[in-house]
Amino acid sequence: MTRDRKEVTMREANLSRRGFLGLGAVAAVSTAAVGLAGCASQAAPANEGGQAAEETSGYRFMQKPEPITEVDETHDYDVVVVGLGAAGMGAAIGAVKNGAKVAIVQKEIKGISQGNSCSGVDLEQSNEEGVLAYINKIMAESDLRPKRELVDMYVRRSGEAVMAVYEYGQAGSLPPIIRSESDVTFEGTDAVAHAVVVAPGTKPIMWQDGIENFAEVAEADPSIDIFYEYPGVQLVQDESGAVTGVICEIKNGGYAQFNAANGVILATGDYQNDEEMVEVFCPDCVGFDFKQVNKTGDGHKMALWAGAHMERVGHTKMIHDMDSGPMFTADIPFLNVDMQGNRFCDEKTNGSMMFINNLMRDWTEDKGQYCQIFDAAYEQKYADSKPPTLEKLMVYMPEEDVERTGVIESLIDTYMCDTLEELAEKLQIKDVDNFLKTVNEYNKMCEAGIDSAFGKQGAYMQPIDTPPYIGTHRHVRVSAILGGIDVDAQLHALDENMEPIKGLFVAGNTAGPFYGGVDYPAGIPGMSVGRAVTFGYVAGESAAQGK
Incomplete structure (x- = not known):
């Protein structure tokens, strides 16, 4: 049965250099990069709820859906949090600590998060x-x-x-x-x-696991209700443009409207699984594999449709592999080869775990995959880099019969072999003969003390000559894209004039601009989850206090 409701209204969202992308001088470059310079608006497809979308631009993610005016459920809360991840968890805790009754609406069958610190x-x-x-x-x-x-x-x-x-x-x-x-x-x-x-x-x-523990505690908390498989699809706004609630799809059909007396907090994560958004806002990620699923920028889209402004491109990317071998061995200047067995960089100055992806932007095959090659004498040869002991390294070797702690077993990918040929096979290097040639040429340069190919410092030119031989198959993938809706320090969503949209808050990887560099700054361990939790917590506090 349809219940009394407010009609959903939306602010016209203009796709322009100033009003949307905020690109300044680089706007034309970004537009050209996705082949949309000077194009006419395309016909808008139907939205997920089945209504015809309003034609607003050539970008699909900017095509504002028609207002949903018929709902099957109505719920009333002080604060509604859209998304249950690190930011959503922080938002709920921040709001409850300030006396709010909170609903969390979650797209999935459970909360979703990543990271350990x-x-x-x-x-x-x-x-x-x-x-x-x-x-x-x-x-x-x-x-x-x-x-x-x-x-x-x-x-x-x-x-x-x-x-x-x-x-x-x-x-x-x-x-x-x-x-x-x-x-x-x-x-x-x-x-x-x-x-x-x-x-x-x-x-x-x-x-x-931490999110699931939070949900367990929240289940017994009378101040928090969690609604799983209730994806948010559209914000509710009054005539002034203030956000007063959110409409969610119901699993078996229809819609539920969650009214928020104090505010809606969007904490839906990033947009890495929306191909078009990636091409527009973080094109360096195109072609890499993505770690997450269902991260389609739902919160970004709802905020944009409500008149919010997206931070400038390019958005910061987090691309790494911390699991195939010990995290910090990725930064030790071992020999690096691609999956064809070719060396491709000075491993000392260009081999950093968080930045090596930039050398792979133009790869057309096996993008994000490479192998680190070293030998049994690595602890002595690279002592200044403080490598892990062989005992600790063996935890990452799936073929070794050792007790494993501190690893994700499905992702470990390090091997120790008596011959280079066998090692190449274990690492899935495709051209073994070329790999052997690369090692031989590298060893000759090590003997000469001069890297005539890439200029690595002589002290780090250590030959691969002491069996058994060791290698790690690294597979750097996109863990997160760290760019989103412009916000202020209270986490209000801001419009194109950098004015707050009343009742709308944004947190976690849906919010920006906290980062801004090409790659995630890994010098502060745990900042990614810590920032998400903190933004959520402050957004919850701001909403509950009616800021």
């Missing part, structure tokens, strides 16, 4: 000089492109937010742990920032 800064054990230095570190590692007020907010509120998640989860069957605490110091100063890292446990326990 969640870090924040404990202000009580830090000094102001350290706080400012920490802010500057994040800014510098992100090419000075973040909105500083967001970085400032994260550093000053993250310790509180991370510990709130820790404390809330203690009532569950898998309570989070404080994995580490340490003072971050800055050379030549008295600056101290005290970092705390909270985790759901040790790998293979990840924040996916």
Whole structure:
């Protein structure tokens, strides 16, 4: 039965350099990159609910659907959180701590998250000089492109937010742990920032498990209701443009309207599974494999349709492989070869785990896959790099009969073989003869002490000559795209004039611009989940307090 409702209204969302992309001088380049320069609007397809979409632009994700005016369920809450991941969890906790009754509507059959570490800064054990230095570190590692007020907010509120998640989860069957605490110091100063890292446990326990623990606790919390398989599809706005609720699809057909007296928080994750959005906002990710599924930018789209503004391109990408071998061995300057057996870089200056993907942008085959090659004497040859012991390395070798802790067994991909031919086969290198030739030529350059191919420093030119031979098949994939809707420090969604849209908040990877660099700044462990939790927590607080 259809219940009384407010008619959904939407603000016209114009696709323009100023009003949408915010690209400035690079707008034409981005548009040309996806073949849309000067094109006419295309006919809009039907939206997921079956209604004809309004024709607004050539981009499918900007085609605003017709207002949904018939609903089958109506629910009333103070705060409605769209999405149950790290940001959604933080949002619910932040809102409940401020007295709100909260609904979480989730697209999937359970909450979804990733990562293992969640870090924040404990202000009580830090000094102001350290706080400012920490802010500057994040800014510098992100090419000075973040909105500083967001970085400032994260550093000053993250310790509180991370510990709130820790404390809330203690009532569950898998309570989070404080994995580490340490003072971050800055050379030549008295600056101290005290970092705390909270985790759901040790790998293979990840924040996916932590989200499920949160849901278990929330199940007994009268202030939180979770609605699974209720994907948000459209925001409800009043005549002034203020957001007053969200409409969700119901699994067996129809729609449910969730009215939010204080605000709606969009925390739906990134858009990596929407091919068109990736091509427009983060084209360097095109062609790489993606770790996530169903991350189709739902929150971004709903916010844009409601008049919000997307941060500038290009959005920051997180592309890495932390599982096939020990995480930090990816940065040791072993010999690197592609899947044809060709060396492709100076492994010392160009081999960093977080940045090596940039060398692969133009690869047309096996994009994101390469192998690190070394030998039994690696601990001595690369002692300055502090490599793991062979005992620790063997945990990542699926063919070795050892006890495994701290790994995801389905992803480990390191091998130790008596011959290079056998190693090439285990690593799935396609041209074994070419691989053997590459190793031979590399060894000759090592003997000469000069890398005539790529210029690696002589000290790191270590021959592959001591069996057994060891290799790791790395497969860097897109873990997250870190770009989203422009927000202020209270996490209000901002329109093209950088004015807040009343009642609409955005958190986690749906929000920006917190990063801004080409690649994720890996110098601060756990910041990805920590930022998502903190943004959610502050958004929940802001919504509950009616800010």
